[in-house]
Amino acid sequence: MSYITALKCRECGQDYPVEPLHVCETCFGPLEVVYDYGRIRAALSHKLIESRPRNLWRYRELLPVDHEPDIGPCSGFTPLLHARRLGAEIGIKRLYIKDDTVNHPTLSYKDRVVSVAITRAQEFGFSTVSCASTGNLATAVAAHAARAGLKCYIFMPEGVESGKIVGSAIYGARVITIRGNYDDVNRLCSEIADKYGWAFVNINLRPYYTEGAKTFGFEIAEQLGWKLPDSVVIPTAGGTILPKVAKAFKELKDIGLVKGGAPKIHSAQAAGSAPVIHALHKGTDLISPVKPNTIAKSIAIGNPADGFYVLGAVRESGGWGEMATDEEIVDAIKLLARTEGIFAEPAGGTTLAVTLKLLAQGRIKPEETVVVSITGNGYKTLEAVSNAVEQPFVIEARLDDFDALFERLSGGKRLAGAA
């Protein structure tokens, strides 16, 4: 049963039928799914949601699908972890990590949006799914397409981490790398989508796909006991997730599932690809594209079309945004790993590094309930930190050798009882 009534242009308001469309023919604005919130309000309750399996479909009335979904049966509902050790170290008592490093099956928040997009692709009758991706999206599309039995083509820029190529090809997807950056790939893909009639999850299925990102916000609210936090810090690349988390909080309030004030929503970008933060700091709506140069490849998008909506959501919420250098990103990845046992990709390091800056600036207060969004797993981006960790010590298989090493490492102290 569907609660979608139409697609609507976010810019000029023109209505469109529920079809694989993503761009307004009049103004080129993005199309957005319209729901019948009155019916959803009547249908959905805390009790109903809590009675359902722990996956993203527990919020299915607020997602743009028609049938009972069988894609992504274990996607979403990732841990919201009270980060006590990290919180103590940086000075926030109620610090939470929303941990999509363990999203199923491909270890990033993309399993959410892709579950929705592939479900919709099946409903529209597509036989080939595809995407432009710098990596995480690619692996998610390839994995979910395999389970759905759909053909899959993946387009990525040359030079992404090798694990992400292998991580797509292994599912039987055909991988094509493009000599150019992510924006070049995106441009080519929208031309291919037009010509070949494939379901590009982040192009012609974009209105449906992006709705999946709301589940990140729904879960935060549910996992805090149907309350909203004071601050949420979210990485910004193309600009999908941040406005959708804002939308998720608003929807929950509108249909009466949460009460109280809305959180400040803060955007995090890498300094080498921070067009949205530059615009935010300048106080303008005009986002000047940049040529990305950062180790945070998963968020290296120089020309984010939804950046405009990120600015709107951040400003409306009373939030702010900052950027982190590659060095700060690596330090934050290590900090999170060493205090909480969570290994984030550079996007997560960016988000934590920016959280520290916002705390230092007083934009986030120590007494707030703060959620740091960790959207991808560090095991996919070992290259980014491989030179930043302590290198292993090599010894012979002799106890004397280890004794000597241990004495050196522990500053001359000998093990009690050792000879």
Place this chain on the structure above:
Amino acid sequence: MAVRVRVPTPLRRFTAGNGEVTASGTSLKEIINDLESRHPGMRDRLLDDKGEIRRFVNIYLNGDDVRFLDQLNSAVKDGDDISIVPAIAGGR
């Protein structure tokens, strides 16, 4: 000064369904004016009421985003390749 212009689906009702058309001019502005005279209605889809490129339109000249070049004043020469692409934001 003929250039090749690739046209996205939402604009093809102005080009009789063609995904590729030709136009002439020495700057992007002239190209757009020429497109308008050959395919009336196109300019309004590309430019806003201040005459700037619409926020959700990306125009690429030989693969480069014209926002990195000289915007509408970007110089165009014979044989150049122009793509008009909706500014979709991708994933990652």
